[in-house]
Amino acid sequence: MRHAEDTPRNSVGPRCDGDMRLLTSVGRRQAADAARWFASRRITELRTSSLTRARQCADVLAGALGLPVQEDPRLNEIVSESGDRGLPPPRERRNSRHPRGVESWDEFLGRVARCLSDLCREPAAERRIVLVTHSGFFDAMHELIGGGGKRMELQVEHVGITHWQYRPGCPAGTWLLHRHNLTPAPSAPSSSAASGGVARIDGAQT
């Protein structure tokens, strides 16, 4: 899941590394809606990027799901410490000719691959893991799974949920994409938290 809405990048002063960006009031409501959506889905693990906007979001989920939050910096957004000025777009950072503290796309792919490899190391039907991460992670994961390159970019809204199932040995495909960029619908006063399945889906309909 992508983190919820956060303060705009330029509103937090000269530091643009993202770690100062906090959830807005809308973002906190989005996180609560997402927590309700996950509540009936037997989630077993909750992991988050170490960046504040993701961590805040994960804390909301943790409270609703009764799970501890495991922080994993490998879920962080591609690193662009120098404020992005003069940097090529993330996917064009193909080599090491970039300032110190900035990740190339290949380095970022490597980090995402190591994170996912760890998760795949002990596959089990009962494991249902929520990763609270950032939009770049979705593109990297898609590229790693499907081999697609820069030709496709994925739209991911705040609290957009993409559901992948890892099925080693399945002849139909090792990875099954259940849904992409599902954003849990805001709760209405009369709706039940247990309904859970109410959602707006941008993209593949399940």
Added chain:
Amino acid sequence: MRVLVTGGAGYVGSFTVRQLLGAGHEVVVIDNLSSGRREAVGECPLEVLDILDSHGLRSVCRSFRPQAVLHFAALKSSEASLSEIDTYFRVNVTGTQNVVAAAAEADVERFIFSSSCAVYGTPQICPVDEESPIRPESPYGETKYLCERMIAAYGRATGMRYANLRYFNAAGAAVDSSLGEYTDRTTRQILPVAIRSVLGLAPAIRIFGDDYPTEDGTALRDYVHVEDLARAHVQVLHRLDRDEWSGPVNLGGGQPTSVAELLDALRKVSGHDVEAIPAARRPGDPAVSWADPGLAHRRFGWQTEYGLDDIVRTSWAWHSDVPASLG
């Protein structure tokens, strides 16, 4: 079955020849003996021939009339391929084209090719299955993938069944030390290098990267015993005509082993300390690489019988008994 084996005097090739003979096949080996050894094939007929000699290959095919070809002959160093790119493309790609063309001309029914996990490159989500993205990093990996595609094209054009066997990290030796790998002093394979150090033939080994994001900081690899690899070739050969299937197959144990774990196993088996010095990571070395070998099991009934301790124990015994194998 009449089986022609190129590179049959080399490491994996010689173990496979032995198992093919044990299974009752009639085998002829082609090898230029540039790295292979005549004694590795025993009494099996050997044609000393280079795979760049297309006329020679056709002549052998005409006289032997093989029903299957197992093609091992190749250069196999990712690192060397960077500085010897012309040679790697000529030997691996042109050589393979000569072999597969001769096979097609001789109406060979089954073709098994020694490919490599190098076709996957990095980064990858591990375990890697056969449908994972292909992005080789070295010229060596590129040659293997080009060969795979070329063999597939011949297969489609002629009806020849094929399997492109993607090896992970081949290691180990015969349990009775009767057969094993001969390396030279340029080898980068961790096990022979470490054994050479333990035997006092080389200084402390260098571990390239102890700061990987793994449990002990060293890279994870998938070691598979050479006897298991050889048996895979025989099983694939026997079952290749089922279901009209052809394609790539991973041959790995499916278990990641860190470099530090491998050295610990060597300490235990040898009873000696293994002095290791951390060094910088090598460009292009993946942090983690291990196989999903499920397809080989489902389609060919193959799974490994030897574990890490067997790999280390047989390697240690072989290189200790035959120091010349360390160059």
